[in-house]
Amino acid sequence: MENQDPASQAPLRWTKIGILAAVLSVCLIAIALLGFEVSRKMREQATAGSDNIQWTLAQLEVEFLRLEGEVDMAVTMDDLSDVRRKFDIFYSRIDTFRRGTVYSQLRDQPDFNDLLMEVASGLDALIPIIDSPDSQLMANLGPLRTQLTQMEPPVRAITLSGLDYFALKSDESREEVSLTLMRVAALTIALVIALVIVSIVLFQLYRVAQRNAEEVRTASARLAAMVSGTLDAVIVINADGLIVEYNGAAEYIFGYSREEVMNQPMVDLIIPVEYRRRHLNGMKRHLTEGISTVVGHGRHQFFGLRKNGEVFPCEFSISRAQSASGLLFVSFLRDTSSQVAAETELMKARDEALAGERARAEFMAVMSHEMRTPLNGMLGTMELMGDTPLTQRQRDYLKIMETSGRLLLHHVNDVLDIARLETGSSDIERRPFDLYNVISEVVDGQRAIATRNRTMVEIDLDAIGHPTVLGDQQRLRQVLLNLTSNAIKFTRDGVVRIEAERLGDSDILEFRVIDTGIGIPEDKLEKIFDDFITLDASYSREFGGTGLGLGIARRLVNSMEGAIGVESEIGDGSLFWFRLPMPILSSAPPPQLFSEPAKDTAKGLSSLDILVVEDNQINQLVVEEMLTKEGHRVTLANDGEEGVAAAALRRYEVILMDISMPRMDGIEACRRIRAGDGRSKDSRIIALTAHALPSDLEKFEDAGMNDVLVKPISRNKLSKILDIKHAEQAPKPAAPVPSATIDETVVSSLFTDLGAERGNKLLGSFLAETDRVVGELVTEPEEQDSDLIAKIHKLAGSASLFGTIALGDELRTLETMGKSGQAPEMRDRLPEIEAIWSETQEALNAFAANSGAA
């Protein structure tokens, strides 16, 4: 029992042992009681009321016989004193039987009592004889002897009866003792059996306990091996925050040895100073309220403190355990500093790679721009050359040059498209448009080539009619164009068919471009959408092609969250399909919101004085030629400085300003013209650039430019921009006629050019800025006239960018008044802009809301 292993201290076992102990106690108590009983019986037997009764009884007869003997002797010896003495002794014995309490039970026996009374009365009758004088007694000895002889049988009977009784009593008593002893024996046997059982049970318990102890030992050895072998630091603290376990990995990670930290407060050792309070609070909260965001909530990122003071990132988990010595918190902790360093490294590498990728895309974009500028010059010049008298041969050459040029431009545009798509700079538009129009425009553009290939191009929209759909029409047009031109390219004497169909009830439209061309080998189908894939060298030579068309189509479809694919049979033709999320808004085409400007509007324009500031001789030539053809008067300047000088000398209605020029660039030139006091300081200045990035636009605006013309320049673009600007520029009548608040085409083109997000942002800052400036102009106008006019001018410049016709007109009117010596009148009129501005604001907000909703 002493070997009882602590591991067996399970409550159940102790219950069993308790029961056994109780049984044993009961046995012991029973034996003790019985032992006491036996001892009592023994005492009873040995002492109490018994005396030596048997001896007394036997002695009765002896004394009687002695009495008889004395009487007999007295007859012969003549001595009577002994007779009297023997009589007295016998008498006293009978008397004792009669009166002694010890014989009361005996007297209760009727036989005995009768006999006793018989003898006693006999003796009493003899007393007068005994007590008589010697002579008398002597004479009566004979009768005395006779009397005594008669008494013999009862005296004997008394003795026998008494002895029988006490023998019986003695037997009974023995019986009882024996019974008690038997009971004791039985109980002792029971006790021994119980003890044996207890021993067996205890032995079993002991063995179980030993086995458990062995298991516990094994388990804890295994655990200890795991804890000491694990790469994670294992730190166990108690509810007081003292460290009670600390493994080898922890020594390695934190630098403290086990001896240094045991029973020390953990918080002071391994938690960085700035987190200690937080740790203690969290611990306190957990202990008092039982709440924790850490304990039992998996892995957490944190910082640890090494012995050398170094703080390092780590990852840890904490679980709680109830042990015999109280609550414990077990923490597994991993040093993640190298992991974090690796992650940082990886992120840096990724950022660098991304930056490299962006740089590449930007390089491509810039290169393309740079290539487009001279190409534009070449093509423009060719166009102009076509208008001059040429021989047929020259005309043929020119045509070849022009075809090659356009092809080259096409390639450059392709590359630019890819660059743009990859930098992700363009937003997806979602606006309603006429699907049929887009498809038919694409087809119309390609029909000439198709005809040359004797190929029919068909459109089949029977499945959906002539609907208005919601989506990005530019991108759709580009995809369709690429697929269609590709189909036409590889089809001779066949049919190219464009179909569109709605998939079930979904918002997905499936477009199919089917041709009866040469088809695509099966093993090439997978690669067909990769970049720079040209399957047939002969066709490539014949028609050109960068092999980027389908790659661009794939990118565009993906950018619109669609899917693209192809099926093909060699010799039978191909089927290109793509699916786009493109909800059908209505089955009818959208109403015409703005009437298209009449094609001949430009013809009706009066001629303008235009200054062209452009360092590139070719471009100079092209632009000058185009403008002259439209009937405008053109002055040329070769760089910014010349431009500024020219603008000072003469009033031009429009200045076309190239941006990148030697000596002084367009932005600086523009700024100087605006800041100077030259005659053209208020002219419309239009930037000519191949870069139309939003950041550029801001710069242009800041410099005081009114508009931007993105190269390549075409006659149509030129006339369009001059048309609008000139119309606005037309001098106003003295009484202002009500005009449209905003020109939505300007704003929407701004949005188209910049993208919805950028446009909205710009619009937002314009609204805020203008609101502020208008407020200042009305409530606290600048005291210096020139300052005030400059402010009005600047506001007018930015106002025109957003097509705010009414506000722009008013501001320009004010500006004109100020500059023409009517400053007081100008100041009087200032408050009017407030009302105009609020109208403008409403209109712009409404526009933004509409375009945003679309």
Place this chain on the structure above:
Amino acid sequence: MQANIPTRGSVVAAVLFLTSTLAISANADELARPEGDIILTVSGNIAHTNGDGIAEFDMEMLEEIGATSFDTATIWTDGVQTFTGVEMRTLLDYLGAEGSTVRATAINDYAVDIPNDEIEEGAELVAYARNGEPMSVRDKGPLWVVYPFDSSPELQTEVKYSRSIWQMDRIEVLE
């Protein structure tokens, strides 16, 4: 010696012991001779005698040595009895008895042995009167060794009962 005895009846044993010792010293080794019927003969290893190595007592002599009384029931009588007599211890000391065992013998030669060192004050009483009367042989006299049985259950044992010898007339002090 008689003159020094203050009264009969209940006198504390210590006083008795003292006075008897004084009496003994006054009378050297010789005890007075009994004048009445001899009721007790003490023999054996005793210092004081009045015969040939024995001490004989009549009732008056015993009464003078001691008169201790107590009330008790016995198993041999009916009801509570008052016993008066001289304590065995007092008697033995009076005689200068030195020995291991005291053998008391009755008229009918019934004898019991009592170890000397078990004889104590307040225990064995050599009673010469019951209920104020001297005891006849018929009445278990002349002397009856009794214990104050009622005073302690310790006394109610077979041994004590067997030592309660009646009709005693001899005492022998054994070496």
